Amino acid sequence: MSIIALPAEAVVVVGAPMSYWRTVAWRLSRDGATLGAGLLLLLVVLSAVLAPWISPHDPNAGSIRLRLAPVGAPLHVLGTDEQGRDMLSRLLWGGRMTLLAGLTPVVVAFALGTMLGVVAGYVGGITNTLVMRTMDVFYAFPAVLLAIAISGALGPGLPNTLISLSVVFIPRVVRVAESATVQVKGLEYVAAARASGAGVLQILRYHLLANILGPVLVFASTQVSLSIILAAGLSFLGLGVTPPAAEWGLMLNTLRQSIYVNAVVPALPGLAIFVTSMAFNLVSDGLRDAMEIRA
Amino acid sequence: MSVALLEARGLRKHFPLRGGVLQRTQSWVRAVDEVAVEVRAGETVGIVGESGCGKSTLARLLLRLVEPDAGRVWFDGEDVLRALPSRMKRLRRDMQLVFQDPYASLNPRLTIEDAVAFSLLVHGARRAEAREKARVLLGRVGLDPRLYGRRYPHELSGGQRQRVNIARALVLDPKLLLLDEPVSALDKSVQAQVLNLLQELKAERALTYVFISHDLNVIEYVSDRVLVMYLGQVVESGTADALAESPKHPYTQALYASAPSMDPDRRMERPPIAGDPPNPINPPSGCRFRTRCAYAMPRCAEAPPALLPVGATHEVACYLYAVGAAPMPS
Numbered sequence: 302m303s304i305i306a307l308p309a310e311a312v313v314v315v316g317a318p319m320s321y322w323r324t325v326a327w328r329l330s331r332d333g334a335t336l337g338a339g340l341l342l343l344l345v346v347l348s349a350v351l352a353p354w355i356s357p358h359d360p361n362a363g364s365i366r367l368r369l370a371p372v373g374a375p376l377h378v379l380g381t382d383e384q385g386r387d388m389l390s391r392l393l394w395g396g397r398m399t400l401l402a403g404l405t406p407v408v409v410a411f412a413l414g415t416m417l418g419v420v421a422g423y424v425g426g427i428t429n430t431l432v433m434r435t436m437d438v439f440y441a442f443p444a445v446l447l448a449i450a451i452s453g454a455l456g457p458g459l460p461n462t463l464i465s466l467s468v469v470f471i472p473r474v475v476r477v478a479e480s481a482t483v484q485v486k487g488l489e490y491v492a493a494a495r496a497s498g499a500g501v502l503q504i505l506r507y508h509l510l511a512n513i514l515g516p517v518l519v520f521a522s523t524q525v526s527l528s529i530i531l532a533a534g535l536s537f538l539g540l541g542v543t544p545p546a547a548e549w550g551l552m553l554n555t556l557r558q559s560i561y562v563n564a565v566v567p568a569l570p571g572l573a574i575f576v577t578s579m580a581f582n583l584v585s586d587g588l589r590d591a592m593e594i595r596a
Numbered sequence: 597m598s599v600a601l602l603e604a605r606g607l608r609k610h611f612p613l614r615g616g617v618l619q620r621t622q623s624w625v626r627a628v629d630e631v632a633v634e635v636r637a638g639e640t641v642g643i644v645g646e647s648g649c650g651k652s653t654l655a656r657l658l659l660r661l662v663e664p665d666a667g668r669v670w671f672d673g674e675d676v677l678r679a680l681p682s683r684m685k686r687l688r689r690d691m692q693l694v695f696q697d698p699y700a701s702l703n704p705r706l707t708i709e710d711a712v713a714f715s716l717l718v719h720g721a722r723r724a725e726a727r728e729k730a731r732v733l734l735g736r737v738g739l740d741p742r743l744y745g746r747r748y749p750h751e752l753s754g755g756q757r758q759r760v761n762i763a764r765a766l767v768l769d770p771k772l773l774l775l776d777e778p779v780s781a782l783d784k785s786v787q788a789q790v791l792n793l794l795q796e797l798k799a800e801r802a803l804t805y806v807f808i809s810h811d812l813n814v815i816e817y818v819s820d821r822v823l824v825m826y827l828g829q830v831v832e833s834g835t836a837d838a839l840a841e842s843p844k845h846p847y848t849q850a851l852y853a854s855a856p857s858m859d860p861d862r863r864m865e866r867p868p869i870a871g872d873p874p875n876p877i878n879p880p881s882g883c884r885f886r887t888r889c890a891y892a893m894p895r896c897a898e899a900p901p902a903l904l905p906v907g908a909t910h911e912v913a914c915y916l917y918a919v920g921a922a923p924m925p926s
Contacts, residue, residue: 321705321748430619488700488701489695489696489697489700489701490700490701490702490703490711492656492661492693492695493693493695493701493761493764493765494714494715494718495661496659496661496688496691496692496693497688497689497692497714497715497718497719497764497768498684498685498686498688498689498715498718498719499714499715499718500685500718503717503718507703507706507714508703511703511705511706512703512704512705
């Protein structure tokens with residue numbers, strides 16, 4: 302008599318398979334640093350979106366008598382700036398501008414760059430050479446210099462900032478998308494799809510994009526923090542958002558002369574830039590780890 | 597003799613090697629040079645040779661995944677290389693490929709059910725119908741669709757993935773299956789399972805196989821006829837038995853001598869092969885094997901030997917067997 306004979310079901314107890322995105326969500330839920338940074342980011346984005354409703358004062362209403370009030374002053378929790386405008390309100394409103402100027406170029410670059418990169422990578426040959434060498438021309442300039450040059454040529458203002466930053470980020474995204482495409486294109490599952498008669502569009506949709514969008518998205522998310530810093534930098538130099546609009550980089554610039562009078566208030570916009578870009582970095586790092594396919 | 601299901605003549609593919617600032621062609625890799633293949637319905641043709649001898653390129657040329665530089669391919673009497681795109685798409689249903697690398701050959705973002713169903717979707721099947729057919733086939737290759745259908749490739753072992761690959765190739769009901777080193781990446785025990793599965797499927801579905809491998813034991817086990825390739829050329833062809841009993845070409849002899857055998861009587865004391873194959877970028881003049889051949893003669897460097905019959909179904913490209921040549925020392 303055999304006592305180790307198991308009922309058939311006992312041998313095949315296997316956990317329910319998880320879909321890819323549920324696996325990613327599950328991994329993210331166990332990653333404390335990413336969750337914390339994500340929460341912080343959510344807070345920043347929410348406060349920027351809700352600024353018109355939650356800011357205690359008009360961000361552009363100044364008061365000669367109340368200039369450079371310290372943090373904790375009555376009615377002005379975070380003090381006032383050099384024109385007596387409420388810092389909390391300006392930081393909330395400034396976040397709208399900074400996030401807009403930081404996110405838009407990356408989103409634009411992600412869309413256009415992926416398209417260009419996939420076409421260059423998949424078609425190959427002379428198209429690839431043409432696209433990639435053109436991108437190299439832009440890539441040859443340091444990001445800051447290129448942004449300043451284009452903004453300088455186009456003139457100050459938010460739309461021009463967005464254009465110049467998009468131009469800075471497109472070549473980077475194209476590069477990542479192209480190399481990912483070339484790599485995936487050479488894999489056997491693409492050859493198998495071709496062998497079964499699949500057309501270019503079907504291969505692009507089911508096999509290529511599905512496999513490169515993840516890495517490109519992660520790369521783009523790492524660029525958001527850089528974009529925020531560049532946008533703030535352009536405003537700081539007077540090439541971005543024009544006064545009196547509130548924007549973190551611009552606030553940093555106009556407050557910098559006051560640093561000897563009140564050291565804390567001028568540091569606040571800088572702190573906001575630092576915290577936000579840091580949070581974006583941490584989230585994109587966590588996203589990269591979570592989206593990795595473990596064989 | 598029945599008409600060939602797949603026939604190729606004078607197939608040639610040279611890949612350009614580009615370099616320098618202007619990306620000009622510096623030299624050519626002669627991957628496949630003047631190769632002729634004939635596969636009759638229902639048989640298994642084995643193609644054997646060392647790594648880099650052009651076996652995989654040949655498979656891709658036969659399926660027109662790579663356009664040949666010269667030569668013609670007929671499938672079921674139809675000129676494959678002249679087929680227009682829409683006709684080509686139809687033809688592809690009848691000839692499918694199973695790849696060597698069970699890891700790179702499955703899209704990591706598709707469940708194995710969808711990976712198998714994809715080919716059907718390409719040919720206009722409805723999604724539910726395609727999935728159902730995919731599940732049936734997964735079951736046939738030994739993967740319970742209820743357990744594995746919704747899984748992703750990285751959750752499967754190499755042998756399981758290769759079963760998925762076989763299911764994917766079979767889902768379109770092809771007549772011909774090209775197997776490019778289908779078991780080379782697998783453990784010996786798993787190899788046997790997959791080989792047996794392939795044999796069963798062949799009988800069940802009246803398939804024709806072209807089986808590519810560098811492993812002589814595997815080739816001998818599955819093939820009716822064998823082509824031996826060296827540096828992009830066929831050096832010997834014949835029935836599997838004829839080749840195993842009396843390999844003619846010095847390269848084939850060396851291959852058999854170096855293949856491990858369980859039978860002490862079959863351990864031959866033939867000259868073992870020395871060195872690596874020469875670079876296919878600049879193959880030797882004349883017979884390409886002469887640089888490693890123990891019997892090389894002056895005329896071997898002059899012109900490449902033609903593939904000539906040495907038996908009813910046995911051909912070899914070697915001057916040792918040319919008329920008037922000295923008999924082969926053994």
